[in-house]
Amino acid sequence: MSKPKIATTSLAGCFGCHMSLLDIDERILQLIELIDFDKSPIDDIKKIEGRCAVGLIEGGCCNEENVHVLQEFREHCDVLVSLGDCATMGGIPAMRNNIPLAECFDEAYLTGITVYNPSGQVPNDPDIPLILDKVYPAHEVVKIDYFLPGCPPSADAIWAAVTALLSGKPIELPYELLKYD
Amino acid sequence: MDMVREVQQELGYVPPEYYELIAKEAGTHRVEVESVISFYAFLSDRKQGKVVLRLCDDIIDRFKGADDVAAAFENELGISMGETTEDGHFTLEWTACIGMSDQAPAALANDTVLTNLTPEKVPGIIAALRKKFDPQDLVSECGDGGNADPLVQAMVQNNILERGEVLLCDCTPEAGLKKTLEKTPQEVIAEIKESGLQGRGGAGFLVGLKWDFTRGAAGENKFILCNADEGEPGTFKDRVLLTERPDLMIEGMTIAAYSTGAETGIIYLRAEYAYLRAFLEEVLNRRRKAGLLGNSISGKEGFNFDIRIQMGAGAYVCGEESSLISSCEGTRGDPADRPPFPAIAGYKVSPTAVNNVESYCCAARIMDKGAVWFENIGTERSCGTKLLSVCGDCERPGVYEVPFGITVAELLKKVGAEDAAAVQIAGPSGQMIDRGQYHRKICFSDLPTGGSIMVFSAQRDLLEVVDAFMEFFIDESCGYCVPCRVGNVLLRQRLERIREGKGVPEDLDYLERLGKSTCRMSRCGLGQTSPNPILSTLKNFRPIYNALVREDRSGLQKSFDVLKAVEDASELTGRRSVIFHAR
Amino acid sequence: MKFTIDGQEIEAKPGQTIMEAADAAGIYIPRLCAHSDLKPIGSCRVCTVIVDGRPQAACVKPVAEGMVVENETPELLEHRRNIIDMMFVEGNHFCMFCERSGNCELQAMAYRFGITAPQYPFQFPPKEVDASHPDVMLDHNRCIMCARCVRASQELDGKNVFQSIGRGFDRKIGVNGEKVLADTDMSVDDRSADVCPVGCIIKKRTAFKTPIGQRLYDHQPIGSDIEEGGHE
Numbered sequence: 001m002s003k004p005k006i007a008t009t010s011l012a013g014c015f016g017c018h019m020s021l022l023d024i025d026e027r028i029l030q031l032i033e034l035i036d037f038d039k040s041p042i043d044d045i046k047k048i049e050g051r052c053a054v055g056l057i058e059g060g061c062c063n064e065e066n067v068h069v070l071q072e073f074r075e076h077c078d079v080l081v082s083l084g085d086c087a088t089m090g091g092i093p094a095m096r097n098n099i100p101l102a103e104c105f106d107e108a109y110l111t112g113i114t115v116y117n118p119s120g121q122v123p124n125d126p127d128i129p130l131i132l133d134k135v136y137p138a139h140e141v142v143k144i145d146y147f148l149p150g151c152p153p154s155a156d157a158i159w160a161a162v163t164a165l166l167s168g169k170p171i172e173l174p175y176e177l178l179k180y181d
Numbered sequence: 182m183d184m185v186r187e188v189q190q191e192l193g194y195v196p197p198e199y200y201e202l203i204a205k206e207a208g209t210h211r212v213e214v215e216s217v218i219s220f221y222a223f224l225s226d227r228k229q230g231k232v233v234l235r236l237c238d239d240i241i242d243r244f245k246g247a248d249d250v251a252a253a254f255e256n257e258l259g260i261s262m263g264e265t266t267e268d269g270h271f272t273l274e275w276t277a278c279i280g281m282s283d284q285a286p287a288a289l290a291n292d293t294v295l296t297n298l299t300p301e302k303v304p305g306i307i308a309a310l311r312k313k314f315d316p317q318d319l320v321s322e323c324g325d326g327g328n329a330d331p332l333v334q335a336m337v338q339n340n341i342l343e344r345g346e347v348l349l350c351d352c353t354p355e356a357g358l359k360k361t362l363e364k365t366p367q368e369v370i371a372e373i374k375e376s377g378l379q380g381r382g383g384a385g386f387l388v389g390l391k392w393d394f395t396r397g398a399a400g401e402n403k404f405i406l407c408n409a410d411e412g413e414p415g416t417f418k419d420r421v422l423l424t425e426r427p428d429l430m431i432e433g434m435t436i437a438a439y440s441t442g443a444e445t446g447i448i449y450l451r452a453e454y455a456y457l458r459a460f461l462e463e464v465l466n467r468r469r470k471a472g473l474l475g476n477s478i479s480g481k482e483g484f485n486f487d488i489r490i491q492m493g494a495g496a497y498v499c500g501e502e503s504s505l506i507s508s509c510e511g512t513r514g515d516p517a518d519r520p521p522f523p524a525i526a527g528y529k530v531s532p533t534a535v536n537n538v539e540s541y542c543c544a545a546r547i548m549d550k551g552a553v554w555f556e557n558i559g560t561e562r563s564c565g566t567k568l569l570s571v572c573g574d575c576e577r578p579g580v581y582e583v584p585f586g587i588t589v590a591e592l593l594k595k596v597g598a599e600d601a602a603a604v605q606i607a608g609p610s611g612q613m614i615d616r617g618q619y620h621r622k623i624c625f626s627d628l629p630t631g632g633s634i635m636v637f638s639a640q641r642d643l644l645e646v647v648d649a650f651m652e653f654f655i656d657e658s659c660g661y662c663v664p665c666r667v668g669n670v671l672l673r674q675r676l677e678r679i680r681e682g683k684g685v686p687e688d689l690d691y692l693e694r695l696g697k698s699t700c701r702m703s704r705c706g707l708g709q710t711s712p713n714p715i716l717s718t719l720k721n722f723r724p725i726y727n728a729l730v731r732e733d734r735s736g737l738q739k740s741f742d743v744l745k746a747v748e749d750a751s752e753l754t755g756r757r758s759v760i761f762h763a764r
Numbered sequence: 765m766k767f768t769i770d771g772q773e774i775e776a777k778p779g780q781t782i783m784e785a786a787d788a789a790g791i792y793i794p795r796l797c798a799h800s801d802l803k804p805i806g807s808c809r810v811c812t813v814i815v816d817g818r819p820q821a822a823c824v825k826p827v828a829e830g831m832v833v834e835n836e837t838p839e840l841l842e843h844r845r846n847i848i849d850m851m852f853v854e855g856n857h858f859c860m861f862c863e864r865s866g867n868c869e870l871q872a873m874a875y876r877f878g879i880t881a882p883q884y885p886f887q888f889p890p891k892e893v894d895a896s897h898p899d900v901m902l903d904h905n906r907c908i909m910c911a912r913c914v915r916a917s918q919e920l921d922g923k924n925v926f927q928s929i930g931r932g933f934d935r936k937i938g939v940n941g942e943k944v945l946a947d948t949d950m951s952v953d954d955r956s957a958d959v960c961p962v963g964c965i966i967k968k969r970t971a972f973k974t975p976i977g978q979r980l981y982d983h984q985p986i987g988s989d990i991e992e993g994g995h996e
Contacts (some may be wrong), residue, residue: 151860660935
């Protein structure tokens with residue numbers, strides 16, 4: 001029988017949650033015994049290839065591509081987990097959420113004190129995905145089954161969550177593993 | 182507070198530069214002054230126009246065309262709601278129910294009430310105001326009864342459509358007070374208790390018991406407060422009592438003072454009724470001259486009592502008795518924790534009896550006609566008559582004095598609205614009932630109301646009504662406690678999602694749970710009743726909601742609209758979404 | 765006098781609030797605005813208990829002989845959780861970089877209730893940061909309007925640095941000065957600088973002193989001290 005598959009992605013995140021996933025250290029060998037990775041930055045598979053038991057979502061949605069990927073995950077994964085604070089509540093990127101987009105562009109590309117931009121233009125290549133009006137937590141875009149907060153969630157928390165899901169149990173984190181920082 | 186109001190009156194606003202000065206004068210701190218000003222809708226820290234036009238945004242007014250009237254004002258003045266004209270002449274604002282729902286759409290021009298507005302009248306109004314900026318110039322014809330009094334001169338109509346045997350019938354002036362003074366205070370309280378008189382504001386606490394507690398409470402100074410803040414949208418019955426029965430009300434307060442041992446009374450008059458102030462002051466003066474207020478009232482040695490008027494400043498929550506007391510003390514109208522109840526520690530931490538205008542009027546009549554007479558009117562457990570103010574989709578909106586126990590169907594027949602699709606009993610904080618419940622009775626044990634009855638025809642979108650009520654509570658929440666401050670905002674957002682057709686069946690469950698938490702966990706009556714528009718319609722008009730929500734198994738959130746989310750970026754970059762626009 | 769909490773008989777002194785009597789008996793009633801050195805005001809409503817069938821804030825409600833109090837019922841736990849969720853979405857609580865994280869009572873309360881994410885949509889309201897004062901910072905993004913600072917300034921410092929202004933959702937904490945905290949007589953030694961349950965009032969140059977793992981709520985849920993009976 002083939003092993004269940006896990007897909008992971010980093011949307012508007014910093015890959016910190018993926019780093020934390022790697023922090024499970026030698027348990028990654030155990031994990032590989034249990035599952036195969038589908039699309040993930042870990043194996044660099046770009047597109048989901050088959051049905052996945054679990055999808056781990058790092059980051060919220062800050063642009064249309066994030067939305068697209070997240071919807072693809074929802075379609076192909078039985079269980080979706082918001083991994084980390086950014087997926088759960090927008091995180092640091094969401095600090096722009098009460099500032100109009102035009103002001104954000106100005107600050108980031110034109111008037112910010114650390115900006116060096118001799119062209120004086122805001123990047124606008126057709127390949128750049130359109131940015132959303134604000135950063136949306138993952139569960140405001142698709143239905144999310146579990147949340148694993150933390151910045152990042154600790155390796156132990158991720159391990160506890162993934163192993164619970166693989167054995168068909170709900171995620172129940174002990175007190176010391178539920179942290180928002 | 183009075184000082185702040187005076188500055189507001191004088192300058193049209195309270196400049197922040199004055200905070201320090203006012204604080205010093207009042208022996209308090211600058212931030213306390215800011216705190217007061219920022220609490221009341223009728224106080225402002227920004228320069229306002231010579232004439233402040235406040236349009237009533239109550240749902241009844243909206244259904245009668247308030248939005249078109251607003252548009253006409255905006256057009257005529259070249260400003261939007263919430264703005265002041267550049268020449269500093271006019272400010273245009275929305276305000277909550279001003280107690281004129283029977284002559285809607287209505288507005289206040291400073292203190293002057295404008296009724297039955299239409300877009301066509303607007304240019305004339307503005308032209309007339311531009312002459313001298315005196316809104317009183319707009320009153321060409323006064324309303325009936327006391328509205329035509331030289332000190333009132335209002336275009337307001339009483340619209341009394343049914344007179345009962347307690348309040349609006351002809352009665353002998355001061356008969357109740359006369360008989361009161363022949364009795365001991367204990368006997369008076371016993372009489373009121375026996376009559377079964379319950380508070381007319383809506384909560385229905387036994388008036389005699391309240392007075393008894395106040396009498397028994399330890400304290401040098403005791404106070405009698407009259408709640409004339411009727412802010413529950415759709416309520417305008419106290420407006421009529423204040424205009425037509427001020428003496429009866431003050432007589433009742435005087436009786437309360439006699440029975441409790443209070444020497445000071447305060448009438449807390451809502452800012453919207455400022456047009457009645459001079460008139461009421463005159464009534465007080467007249468009574469002082471007649472020996473009915475002041476020292477040794479009616480020659481009774483040692484019975485001293487006088488009354489002052491405290492103006493409100495636009496805050497619905499001040500109808501809550503502890504808020505009303507805070508407001509009388511000159512601070513923000515945040516409600517207080519109970520116990521201690523006002524009867525023990527109210528105004529200035531002294532024993533205080535707070536009753537509604539109508540309650541005092543009833544008390545005066547009971548003292549004249551006797552407890553048994555009163556008890557025999559109404560139902561066994563809801564004695565006397567009730568003043569109802571009926572508005573909305575009916576042929577005869579106005580004030581009706583009816584015995585308790587009248588069914589909704591009987592009432593609808595009187596007002597000419599037998600085909601009503603829904604009736605809102607007791608205002609936004611009450612409940613909306615459907616046709617199947619018109620056999621129910623208006624009384625404390627079935628459908629209690631402070632007086633507000635709103636009628637809606639089958640043409641109305643009832644969820645628009647609910648939305649307007651939630652907006653009202655969001656505007657009027659004092660923000661002191663979390664569930665009311667946040668819960669109502671979240672409730673309305675989810676309601677809007679449902680109304681936009683983006684709801685799922687789980688959203689109804691969400692509304693129910695969130696509504697329940699807001700009711701159960703809020704600190705005062707406002708928060709405890711604020712989810713009622715949603716909760717009562719979920720119960721009584723469930724099919725409306727069911728028709729709007731749809732099961733969704735896609736796993737996507739229907740409420741998230743990616744095309745809307747990229748709109749700003751599309752505009753800034755001049756590109757369309759490659760991923761989603763093609764779909 | 766005696767009364768019961770969830771069926772357990774409690775001894776109380778007259779004049780005590782339900783919360784005081786419960787604390788003394790080792791029963792924790794969750795709270796955020798209440799503080800043992802300050803007069804209770806019942807604004808957060810987290811400590812709501814059912815007293816003889818009616819909801820009451822335990823921090824302000826005095827005990828009475830024979831009173832029947834419900835504390836840990838499923839209904840109350842759900843309502844309390846809902847209120848905690850409300851506080852998270854009405855402000856901008858970025859725990860990941862907040863100096864109070866690990867010592868924050870709101871965060872700790874969410875941990876105690878096992879909340880992984882609030883069930884309500886985040887409002888992301890625009891709020892101000894007032895860093896004008898040389899020693900104290902005021903970050904309104906994190907304020908939960910508990911008014912502890914208001915009370916501490918009045919009751920413990922004999923000042924009046926803070927007061928609530930505005931109403932409804934726009935209610936906020938104002939300062940007793942022309943514009944900002946620097947315009948007031950606030951001092952870093954004031955008790956009002958100590959009592960903030962969240963990261964709204966922060967003393968400058970003290971951030972992140974305690975390493976992760978040694979902070980107040982890293983290992984033990986908030987209220988554990990009371991439940992262990994070590995509190996009076």
